[in-house]
Amino acid sequence: MFYVNESNGAELIEQATVAYTGRRVPTEAMRCVVRSANPKPGDLVLAMVKEIGHHKRLHRVDGSKKNLFVGDLVIVAYADRYAPAQFEARVPADLRDCDLVAAGGIAGTVVEKHDRIRRDPTRLKPLGLIASDPEAPPLNVGGSALEPVVGGARGNVPTIAVVGTTMDSGKTTSAAYLVHGLRRYGLNVGYAKVTGTGAAGDPELLRDAGASPVLDFTDLGYASTYLLPTAVVESMYGELVAHLEQAGVDAIVIEVADGLYQTETAGLLESETFRGLTDGIIFAAGESMGAVAGAEWLRGRDLPLRAIAGCITRSPLQVREAAACGTPIVTLKDLDDPATAAKLLYTDHE
Amino acid sequence: MSRGASWPKTPVEPVAEEAADFLRLPAGDGRPECLAFVPTTFPNVGRTRVVVCVHGISRDFEEQVELLRSEASRRGYALLAPHFDAKDWPDYQRLGRRGRGPRADLALGRSLERLEKKIGLSISDRYLIGYSGGAQFVHRYAMAHPSRVRAAVCAAAGWYTMPDPARRYPQGLNVDGGLAGIRLEPGEFLRVPVLTAVGDADVDSEAMRSTKRLNEIQGKTRIERARRWSDAMARAAEKRAIETPRELVLLEGAGHDFSECIEAGLDQHAFDFFDRQGASNR
Numbered sequence: 001m002f003y004v005n006e007s008n009g010a011e012l013i014e015q016a017t018v019a020y021t022g023r024r025v026p027t028e029a030m031r032c033v034v035r036s037a038n039p040k041p042g043d044l045v046l047a048m049v050k051e052i053g054h055h056k057r058l059h060r061v062d063g064s065k066k067n068l069f070v071g072d073l074v075i076v077a078y079a080d081r082y083a084p085a086q087f088e089a090r091v092p093a094d095l096r097d098c099d100l101v102a103a104g105g106i107a108g109t110v111v112e113k114h115d116r117i118r119r120d121p122t123r124l125k126p127l128g129l130i131a132s133d134p135e136a137p138p139l140n141v142g143g144s145a146l147e148p149v150v151g152g153a154r155g156n157v158p159t160i161a162v163v164g165t166t167m168d169s170g171k172t173t174s175a176a177y178l179v180h181g182l183r184r185y186g187l188n189v190g191y192a193k194v195t196g197t198g199a200a201g202d203p204e205l206l207r208d209a210g211a212s213p214v215l216d217f218t219d220l221g222y223a224s225t226y227l228l229p230t231a232v233v234e235s236m237y238g239e240l241v242a243h244l245e246q247a248g249v250d251a252i253v254i255e256v257a258d259g260l261y262q263t264e265t266a267g268l269l270e271s272e273t274f275r276g277l278t279d280g281i282i283f284a285a286g287e288s289m290g291a292v293a294g295a296e297w298l299r300g301r302d303l304p305l306r307a308i309a310g311c312i313t314r315s316p317l318q319v320r321e322a323a324a325c326g327t328p329i330v331t332l333k334d335l336d337d338p339a340t341a342a343k344l345l346y347t348d349h350e
Numbered sequence: 351m352s353r354g355a356s357w358p359k360t361p362v363e364p365v366a367e368e369a370a371d372f373l374r375l376p377a378g379d380g381r382p383e384c385l386a387f388v389p390t391t392f393p394n395v396g397r398t399r400v401v402v403c404v405h406g407i408s409r410d411f412e413e414q415v416e417l418l419r420s421e422a423s424r425r426g427y428a429l430l431a432p433h434f435d436a437k438d439w440p441d442y443q444r445l446g447r448r449g450r451g452p453r454a455d456l457a458l459g460r461s462l463e464r465l466e467k468k469i470g471l472s473i474s475d476r477y478l479i480g481y482s483g484g485a486q487f488v489h490r491y492a493m494a495h496p497s498r499v500r501a502a503v504c505a506a507a508g509w510y511t512m513p514d515p516a517r518r519y520p521q522g523l524n525v526d527g528g529l530a531g532i533r534l535e536p537g538e539f540l541r542v543p544v545l546t547a548v549g550d551a552d553v554d555s556e557a558m559r560s561t562k563r564l565n566e567i568q569g570k571t572r573i574e575r576a577r578r579w580s581d582a583m584a585r586a587a588e589k590r591a592i593e594t595p596r597e598l599v600l601l602e603g604a605g606h607d608f609s610e611c612i613e614a615g616l617d618q619h620a621f622d623f624f625d626r627q628g629a630s631n632r
Contacts, residue, residue: 029533034515036516037515037516037524038516040518040524040526041526042526042527131515132533132535132537133536133537135515135536135586135589135590136515136523136535136536136537137515137516137522137523137524137525137533137534138515138524139533140524140525140526140527140533141527142525142526142527142528142529142530142531142532143525143531143532143533144531144533145527145530145531146530146531147453147456147530147531148448148452148453148456148530149380150379150380150381150452150453150456150457150459150460151379151380151381152380152452220448220527220530221526221527221528221530221531222526222527229449231449231450232448232449232527232528233449234449235448235449236448239448
């Protein structure tokens, strides 16, 4: 058991593993532990692992995974979490014991969980918020985020958005194969994930697929985007596009987490910024009914749907059913094909 | 606290755009439109000193240049007055939080770079003066970018960001992703010399943000708020043994009106304060 006093905060911080969500915060700024403030989304907390539950590993700043043991010290970020297939969690009101609700390093209190999650969440004992000195505000991931590009996005780079029916519908895998196909076509491709919960896995996959740069909402200062106002998410979309444009890429693939019914996703897709900066949409669906309903939802809003992809393509029968909606259905092999990937990027709004 | 003498109003001619000393920098690439005044006395004693003048919600940036240029010219300072118009810069007083407007602080940095290119000189010392909503911008800018500010003058701000680490920005220092890349570190921003000024007749609270909580913490008038903020900043500095020039001036006879504040000597106080800070060594 660890106890924090006025003199040992820095020492405990040094022993702790910093999670992926805290990767942009300079370790030299992590100098003391304060217990006088209540946690807010994005604040970094020094915590001790109290019980091992659902998450047995933690993503480090470099993307590698640390196996967790009771008594380990970790530095994670407080955030709300939306994950229909795992946990819904909120930032607690104070420094009471809480849960590790995502392997990327998110501390919160679970309010609901999916039936398939058999184990309780891994429990954390917060020792205090991390600050640069005892009278300074807690270090928040926002303080080390990328500053917005002055002037914003120009909309001069072809941009494909990947959206889906819900979590685990195949969005990230589809985005990775599309990136790979565009790379094989000879383009420099930038990738960004605008919403979701901070984790190292998706950016790693996209880097391996050839995207550069790879950015996500954690680069903009949020450990998770759940419960952010639509105007903020809209602004983040524009900022990520602007950063990728500034990097000089030829094509942008940008992923929007969760499903069309998720509040932040729906708000973003209906925004002027999304409409103005998005040339085409790939819709990832888990099954045929979701594919058809999603296509109708997007068409009903006059959004530029280019193709259906995702887990549905594993089932020829469901592909046949979804074909009735009249939108091309593309497999991972299709997305990886340079000619098909380029056609998806450059084809005008259907 | 010093009480400002009532200075005779300097006769000021309207800004003549064709005059060689005035530069109009058009808006573009995320920069606001700016009016610059570069006197023939600039640069002075080898220093390129620029005062950024930030307007309040009346957006009268030209009036600021008109009323400050005489003193600036006499002492060899250039002026740069950005125009954060209401449509494009709705949250400039709070620096432009994500989802509420573009980042006015970053845009100002770009405008200063543009001025440097125009005049062909690198700016050695940057000073800020803001009036009303402009004073809100100025003190928050100095908190967010202390290394870029030689000294600041905040006149008649409606309310302030208090040096309270537990409260959320803009009431306190706890900034989240809404102001990406910014950490308000008291150990840094308390080193910026600040002159706080307010008219001693500026007691009308109608045009001022007023909530029960804000009134309790900061006071009900601009005078009370200026005093409480200055005291809080001084206490925070003392706690850290930081010794930085910090002054509060009541401008005699001035209400909530920029020209009345100038008549009461705001320009003299401001430039005297800037002169006293010497060359940049931070």
